[in-house]
Amino acid sequence: MSRAFTQDGQEGEDAHVLPERPVSSERNLVTVRGLALLEAALRQARLAFATAEAAGDRIAMANASRDIRYWAARRASAEQVVPLGTDAGIRFGMAVTLHYPDGRDKIWRIVGEDEAEASAGRISHVSPLARALFGKDVGDVIRVGPQEAEIVEVDIRPEVD
CATH class of the missing domain: 3.10.50.30 (Transcription elongation factor, GreA/GreB, C-terminal domain)
Incomplete structure (x- = not known):
């Protein structure tokens, strides 16, 4: 492979960058617990990015950025649902x-x-x-x-x- 279009030390870096996480097309219904988990995952991804940035680790930064995009999208589309009785039968959260x-x-x-x-x-x-x-x-x-x-x-x- 020609090295003409790569910078030294970058050969094959993209092989370590994870692909985008697919975001479901379904409604993003969440329980109270689920919403807290989404927020914790987003905080963790942001922390991972900051840690990678401080270390100058571009691959880890790219992977953390991917996770931030996913969790931010999931948090933004989250619809918290709390079940309020069984009069309509079994529903989400039960x-x-x-x-x-x-x-x-x-x-x-x-x-x-x-x-x-x-x-x-x-x-x-x-x-x-x-x-x-x-x-x-x-x-x-x-x-x-x-x-x-x-x-x-x-x-x-x-x-x-």
């Missing part, structure tokens, strides 16, 4: 206990995309399971793929860390 045919129960909380973490029982509001739950109530049976489950409890209280 925790739902499902009883599966094998006898196990599992609690799933419907949260924003950036807050979702299936291993912690948090599913995105755009996930197939969340979409199957919306509008349903205790006693209803839902099906997602080959699996079926009965809704046995709905909790509207916000998650406490």
Whole structure:
């Protein structure tokens, strides 16, 4: 490769700069906890940029800038939602206990995309399971793929860390 258009010490730098993070086209619904997480992530990205800038690390600065753009966009588009009752069935922010045919129960909380973490029982509001739950109530049976489950409890209280 010709070095005619590179400055010394910059060959291959772009290989270490991460690509832009895609921003979802879905509504950016967030819980109270989710909004706090967005704000913390934005603060952390800004701190990472300042640290990289102080060290003169251009690659780390570029990667931190990418994260700042993502988290700033997510914070700007965030729509905080607090569930206010079950009269309209299951909605965003609620925790739902499902009883599966094998006898196990599992609690799933419907949260924003950036807050979702299936291993912690948090599913995105755009996930197939969340979409199957919306509008349903205790006693209803839902099906997602080959699996079926009965809704046995709905909790509207916000998650406490």
